[in-house]
Amino acid sequence: MSITDEGEYGQKQIDFLELIWGKGFLSPGGTTEVDLVIEGLDLSGLNILDIGCGCGGAVFHLIEQHGAATAIGVDIEPLVISRAKALADEYNLNDKASFEVVTPGPLPFSDMQFDMVFSKDAFLHIPDKESLMADIARVLKPDGIIAASDWMRLDDNPPSQVMADYIAAEGLDMHMCSLDRYSKALAAAGFSDIHRCDRNAWYLDLAQQEWKSMAAEPLRSQIIDCIGKAAADETSNIWRKMIGVLEIGEHRPGHFRAQKLR
Template sequence: MEVKIDQPSVVGEYDDALQALLQLLWGDGFLSPGGAEEIRRLLAGSDIRGCNVLDIGAALGVVDQLLVEEHGAASVVGVDVDPTMLRQMDERIARAGLADRVTSLCVMPGPLPVADDAFDVVFSKDSIVQIPDKRGLFTDIHRILRPGGRLIASDWLRGGTGEYSPQMMEYFRLEGIAYNMASIEESVEALQAAGFVNIQVEDRNGWYLKLARRELESLEGPMYPLLVERLGADKAGHFVTNWRQLVMVVERGELRPAHLKASKRS
């Protein structure tokens, strides 16, 4: 696989095998860890009832469904660069009977085709890492939020700055998807530069380390025969190697999931 750092996500990089693996590990419709429980944790203390929400990196749409069904959002627009995944999102949302409240929007990397002050909340789960220019992104999110609006996001951040370790480079190679990582400090600076206030960060490295170790145990053990059956021996072996490397870089503190919250001044 190719290392894809500091460049936009390419349509199709979440191929069928990667989507299948991630959903086996993380649950139906989820391409990020923690399921509904982690969304609850991210939204703790942040009431979105009655809000119009834009979700960046909506993918298969299960998160958007939860934002409406469980968390009471009035509406959600889920944006993504990948039209194939958004078709799956539309089917899921139609099955759930939510098509009048949840819509998908296929976008190009870059400024969002959305009016100023249009949303109460911009939400994102583990997708900002795929967007290279954080300051440009946060400035654009600030533009589309109404005064007093909130950004609520979870993202894959990095520990440290500068050159990546050989372990991280190998992790990027095994993953094969676009990684544009920022540290907690760099993310806070970019949010401040975009005009955000009330910035809060929660480091989720410890939580994910425990979960990632369990994921690896499962991939190496009880889930392995199913992986081979569904994806073939080569892909199954690749994903086990990938997860060993993932656990290593989470242990080293170089891959750090975190929650980011910030507000636009009223």
């Protein structure tokens, strides 16, 4: 039994990823990485949309530590939204944080509704980057900001065999593209002041540490308790393949930020 057999972000996947990456997070780096994505921005009083919010870790951080007025998290997976809502209850943040299940496609929001769109490691699941950036421009106010982290690729050529093997091992619907493709999509959608940041070296180092910790106690036993031994071995194998494609530089986590022209 694989941890994606019950859905891409089913209960086992959520429990496992929160164990590795921290409460409320289904992506690496936690609040420190969120801080880097928005470094230098003043979020006080802003209304923010988080696309692919997962269990809400970034939404809570943007409100509690950066003074966002409201943050709406959207995701296509009902179980991650249930978990985000439970955490909003636990943190007593229901007045400022809200979460909605959406269907893939155009965002169910009015034009010029948000001051900022945030996203962390979710756009890789959305194939049409050009339509996505145009829709984000639509829901942003003039001068609004997009600030995102994503798992990208070195270029937009067909994946190498090792990259294809890694993506197959993940068992997720992954459409990783280059930072260049995002830059072009942002410019075409009417964004300017595009800033980019490559995070390959950072995540290569962290992923190697994660892989070692996953094989050692106490984490190994915690993972087996959470998802069973076969799935624990499978996830270790996924990390090994992921480290391989990080090492050759084809898997390139990164950040980008841009401002909507008036």
